Amino acid sequence: MSLCYRLLPGASIIPPSDSRLQILRLRPVSVRSALCDGISRALRAESRSRFSEPVVPPFQEGGWSFSRVRSRSAKGIGAIGEMIGELEVDLRRQKTAEVLAAAAVTVVLGTGNRVLYKLALVPLKEYPFFLAQFATFGYLVVYFSILYIRYQAGIVTDEMLSLPKARFLAVGLLEALAAASGMAAGAVLSGASIPILSQTFLVWQLLFSVVFLKRRFRLTQILGCFLVTIGVVITVTSGSGAGISLKNAGIFWSLLMILSFLLQAADTILKEIIFLDAAKKLKGGSIDLFVVNSFGSAFQALFICLLMPFMSKLWGIPFNQLPSYIRDGTACFLNVGSLSGCEGAPLLPVLFVIVNMAFNISLLHLLKISSAVVSCLASTFSVPLAIYAFTLPLPYIGVASSLPAGFVTGAMVLVGGLLLYCWCSLPRTTSHNKVL
Template identity: 75%
Template sequence: MFSCHRQFTTITSRTFFNHNRLITPPLLLLPISSSINQRRKIVLRKNSKSWIIKSLGQERAKTVIQSDGEEEEKDNANVIINKEEEEEKKCNRDRKVDVLVAAAATVVLGVGNRVLYKLALVPLKNYPFFLAQLATFGYVVVYFSILYFRYHAGIVTDEMLSLPKAPFIAVGLLEALGAASGMAAGAILSGASIPILSQTFLVWQLLLSAIFLGRRYRFNQVVGCLLVAVGVIITVASGSNNGLSIKEASVFWTLLMVTSFFLQAADTVLKEIIFLDTAQRLKGGCVDLFVVNSYGSAFQAFFICLLLPLLSKLWGVPFGQLPSYLKDGAVCFLNIGSLSNGCQGAPLLPLLFIIVNMAFNVSLLHLLKISSAVVSCLASTFSGVFIVPYKNDFTKHEFGHMFSWVLFQMIATVGCEGFQVHKQ
């Protein structure tokens, strides 16, 4: 009221002195007071509205910001999950490629190993036992030399070298006993019987993997393995007829050969257990395969030394004549002296066999490390009859052998495609 009164008096004074504008005070007072009240009400309403709108805007902004933050967190989580899935898929693809490449390399080296072994026996046809011992003890020197350089390069650590040696002792013992029993039975059994009996190796692999590794195989995987074995049997059965067949040989020698393949299967499964166990001991790391090869070969050579009297007898060399036999074998291997007649091709062919055989063993162990013992067994089996035998005269029998080889390739390929390791 005081402000209105001031405005009123001021305006009336203006009307008193302004003779040109004759406006009565009542007419001036009412619109001014109403405009002032309206103006105040509008101002107050504007302020209240702006305050209400402002407060509501802040609440909505906070809600929008919170909802946007939650959506961003969800989006970030989804992006991380998608990246992890993509990386896992990529790792699986890379692992499959690595397994396929390693399997192919194992098959190729397996074929070369078998071919070069036959070629190495051409100059050393009278000294096969010398070649076997040269390979056994030569591997120890070569493997430990490679292990030495890998240790100084930082690839092999002190933790790997300090692993318990009991599993490696068991590996060496199984390999030595498997070789001894195989030599003993192989001296009686020959021809198509040994490759046919060797297919029990795959059966032992499946059983031992299921028992000790907890593997469970689907029906198509078991059928795939059996198809590979059937393909080998068909191929070998159509081949050479030399030597005693399974029916002609005694049950003892047949069971001894089957036992030999059981020991070899146990050896490969034990190596897979070593890789799995050391991965836990090394906290996610994995033992270098040359550690396994070096210690395994060293203990194998030790047990072979203990079994030398038996092994030399199995090879037709009396134990008392063993030093002179090894000396003559070394002369023939070096292709020097008067005793080197008929040793043409040495030492090149035997050295090539030893080199390829070592590469084959390393490749086989690498395949076992990145896949499983059964997959490595399949690769080794597949390489066993991957060579097409031929003669200059393409007879009817040779045509049948060729047909059997093609049939094996078809059956074995279907079997390998049907087999994929399934772990639970």
Template identity: 75%
Template structure:
């Protein structure tokens, strides 16, 4: 949960020096993480943590993981460019709904009434917290198409997490009780995602309002701003803030994948969701580089109470047939 809060706050801070180059930051995360993940995978292989048997796993499911992540990113970027900032966290609660539906269909998972009610209250708590702000706006302002497209993007992301859970479960059977190292999945999944993103770069650059023929110059200026070389103005805070975001974001992604591995995609989603109201509260504090702090939404307390109630209800009398420990164990802050 702590990493989730840090991820949201540092992303906002990282965009302070890179406010003109958010697309550069997105591509840095996509392609830079591939190099980092494979480097870690190499050292873990040399240390004997990753085995040849793990590396020989079928790559087709990992290819689908990369495709789903790329499609989720593309749809999310397209819709996010049109929707209001407050509408996106509200629509993002469809992610949890998709996970429950997909886990029911593909994992045969059955949920108790208290678990479904808890998930509903968690999502409702986030909606109350975010949508009560003065700048919440209406979901209908941008048109129903873009709202539906954002919901579809969360379908792709939810399918991605469920597929990862399936991969972990299948690997445990094939490795005879063992478990595939999460960096095998992370590395190859990220590599395939980068491949699909690369193929979609002309479309993505257009979404960000960057003519494709100007993309090399844009990325060059973005790199200069990231390194704060002095050739581009308005980059105060770089490279410290973007680097901090990248480090925390990688740790956050790894922790979520680990949570999927030891519990489930739904538990991972709930743990991530808790960070939303905490992040909203932190943005009301005088954080460096952000200037004037935002005001606390009028429904913040009510939303936070509903969210906590949802977490407690979900964790109440967990299923004995469940293969993972009770909810509170997984939601302990790192």
């Protein structure tokens, strides 16, 4: 309880008595939109509170005496400040829990996506280009169907659909160019070297976040990301001879693969910008995931069609033989006709397409509620889990592979980096000063 001293001339000493205080009038007001998810109202004290003249004990000194007034309003207003602060902290903790849950789902789906892609290529080992294009154009149909259903249900609004499409076009172009450059480099580089080069994706994410999103990262967060990268490299390279394969492949193809990951990083940053900008244009609302997915996939399919002659050549398919290749790939996918070696189709390819679609949706959802860096870390964590999954007796794979020699060490470094980044990103409890 605060103490206020009032100067009174020529007063005598009188025994103290309790102060009288007019009760503050409080009325509910809405809080800013950042708190609207968890708080509907908060109390605000009006500034017209009055203090009645207290009965004063004289405290005489040098011809002057002082009266002591006890301000009870300070305690009430301070309590309101503490309440608002606690609610803000609770909201941040709820947001953190939501991000962690979404990241866990993304890790599980990312692991399943990597494993099922390998399984889907067992029956379609001669038709990987068909599987890639089937997934691309299949997503287009599914995404727009879901978008239509959500529009009819009122989840997707006309304001969302009327947002400028220039950025969606840029998303489609970046994804198509990333796919083309990745295919070109992947045809030359070994399978063990690609996961190593893919760690540059996280570096680009951090750089683009600083440049375009004006984010600032703590040194410990950067250290955590660095440990994640080192952990993946240790896990993948132990006993694989990836360093030798990188040297034999040449610098050009390695740089081309790095360019592919740069384009992918730019794509995710652009999507994050779309979410942030849409929140402003929709007056605090949020653009639906399937608006971004649908239009981004539509423009990606458009640019892939334009790049089809180039991309088919990268897969060793002359453009004039592309129709017959697609026909045979369709027959193998459906496991019909006289083609051999298509056992496991269509179950395995369909499972891959479903899980891959769910993974893309969960990754975009995680990007929406957190950041591009967090979504990248979640995706990266699935790499060692997928390596471990291939040591299990999976169907159609044959003999299970053994764990690399440095798997445990690499996994420990990776997990340590993730924990360091997450710990440094946790919301700190903020103290709100009391109003005295």
